[in-house]
Amino acid sequence: MKIQKELKLNTQNIKPRVEREIQPFLHRLKKKNYVEGIVLLGGLARRNFLDEYSDVDIALFYKTNTPKKYFLPFEFHINLNGKRYEFNIHQLIYEDGTTKEWDEGTKEAYLQCKVYFERDKKISKLIRLKTKFDSEGAYKRLIWIMEQYVWRGEIHSIRTCRRGYPEGSHDLLNECIDLLIEAIYILNKRFRPHKKWRIAMLTTMDVLPNNFFQDLRDAMYIKGFALKDVNKRIEALNKVYFEILKIVFQLYPDFPKDPYIYYYKNFFQPNRDTFSQKIKAKYSGLLSKDELEQLEGLLCFNLISNTKNIQKFFPKDKQKLYDNRKKPQNGIEYTK
Incomplete structure (x- = not known):
C-alpha cells in the first residue's frame, strides 16, 4: 500500500x-x-x-x-x-x-x-x-506478535525484574514497543521502513489505535528501575495492545482467541492435534483450568497416546469424577 x-x-x-x-x-x-x-x-x-x-x-x-x-x-x-x-x-x-x-x-x-x-x-x-504484500505471511506474523507480546511484556519483564535485572525488563518492554508498531504496519498492509522513519510514518496510516502517540510516550518513559516502574510501563503498553487487539478482531473476525496456543499448535508442533490436547478439549467444560493442565501434563509426562491404559494413571480420587460426569456435547470418542 x-x-x-x-x-x-x-x-x-x-x-x-x-x-x-x-x-x-x-x-x-x-x-x-x-x-x-x-x-x-x-x-x-x-x-x-x-x-x-x-x-x-x-x-x-x-x-x-x-x-x-x-x-x-x-x-x-x-x-x-x-x-x-x-x-x-x-x-x-x-x-x-x-x-x-x-x-x-x-x-x-x-x-x-x-x-x-x-x-x-x-x-x-x-x-x-x-513489493507485493504477502497477506498470508503477514497474518501468521500478526498471530506471533500478539502472542509474544503477552510473554515478553507481561510475564518475562516481571520475572526478569524479580530476578534482579530491571535493565532486562526495560529492554523487553522496548522490544514490545517494536512488536506493537510492527503490528500496526501489518494492519495497514505496509512494510516497515528504516528505523529512523518507523514512528514518523505512523502518522500517514489509515489504521491507528486510539490515543496511540500519548500512550506510546507513556510506555517509553523510564522513571526508574523498581518493579513499580516496570509495571507503569506495562500499564501504558497494555493500552496500546488492547486497542490494537480491537482492530485485529474487526479486520479478522476469525482471529484466534488464544494466539499462543494457535501458533504453537499450527506452526511448532508436527502433530497439530495431539492425543493430550484432544482429551483436554473433551473435558474443557467439566474441569477447572488447573485440573485440565494437570490432566494434560499427566498424559504427556507418562507418554500416554491412547485410551487403553489411561485410567491407571489418574489419581484414585479423580477416577470417579471422570467416569460419572456427563459426556461432552461434542460426543467425541477417542480410540487407539
Missing part, C-alpha cells in the same frame, strides 16, 4: 530545490548505455519531503555485472549553489534483483519509489513483483 496521507515534520521541505539541482546529474546518467533504469527513493519519491538533514537517495539498475564500468561509489558529497548534498547511490544489477530476496526495508523503499527512467517497463515490473 502506498502512502496516502502527507507526512508532517517540523523542518522545511526543500524537495523542489533539490529536484532542480540534481537534474544535470540524472540527465548524464540516462546517457550511459549500461544504465537500465534510474529510481528515486526516500524524500525524492512518494514521501515527498526532503530537509536539511536528508540524503539524496538514487537507485541505478545496471544491465550486466561488469563492475569496472560502474565508477560511482555508494556515497559522495558536492556543493551545489551554496548547499552541500550527500548522495547515496544504490547500485543494482538487474539480473540480481530478479533472483535475490529483498528485505522489508528495501521493499518499503521501492514500494514508495518513483521510477525516473527505464529503457523498457521491466524495472517497474520488477518493483511490483518484489
Whole structure:
C-alpha cells in the first residue's frame, strides 16, 4: 500500500530545490548505455519531503555485472549553489534483483519509489513483483506478535525484574514497543521502513489505535528501575495492545482467541492435534483450568497416546469424577 496521507515534520521541505539541482546529474546518467533504469527513493519519491538533514537517495539498475564500468561509489558529497548534498547511490544489477530476496526495508523503499527512467517497463515490473504484500505471511506474523507480546511484556519483564535485572525488563518492554508498531504496519498492509522513519510514518496510516502517540510516550518513559516502574510501563503498553487487539478482531473476525496456543499448535508442533490436547478439549467444560493442565501434563509426562491404559494413571480420587460426569456435547470418542 502506498502512502496516502502527507507526512508532517517540523523542518522545511526543500524537495523542489533539490529536484532542480540534481537534474544535470540524472540527465548524464540516462546517457550511459549500461544504465537500465534510474529510481528515486526516500524524500525524492512518494514521501515527498526532503530537509536539511536528508540524503539524496538514487537507485541505478545496471544491465550486466561488469563492475569496472560502474565508477560511482555508494556515497559522495558536492556543493551545489551554496548547499552541500550527500548522495547515496544504490547500485543494482538487474539480473540480481530478479533472483535475490529483498528485505522489508528495501521493499518499503521501492514500494514508495518513483521510477525516473527505464529503457523498457521491466524495472517497474520488477518493483511490483518484489513489493507485493504477502497477506498470508503477514497474518501468521500478526498471530506471533500478539502472542509474544503477552510473554515478553507481561510475564518475562516481571520475572526478569524479580530476578534482579530491571535493565532486562526495560529492554523487553522496548522490544514490545517494536512488536506493537510492527503490528500496526501489518494492519495497514505496509512494510516497515528504516528505523529512523518507523514512528514518523505512523502518522500517514489509515489504521491507528486510539490515543496511540500519548500512550506510546507513556510506555517509553523510564522513571526508574523498581518493579513499580516496570509495571507503569506495562500499564501504558497494555493500552496500546488492547486497542490494537480491537482492530485485529474487526479486520479478522476469525482471529484466534488464544494466539499462543494457535501458533504453537499450527506452526511448532508436527502433530497439530495431539492425543493430550484432544482429551483436554473433551473435558474443557467439566474441569477447572488447573485440573485440565494437570490432566494434560499427566498424559504427556507418562507418554500416554491412547485410551487403553489411561485410567491407571489418574489419581484414585479423580477416577470417579471422570467416569460419572456427563459426556461432552461434542460426543467425541477417542480410540487407539
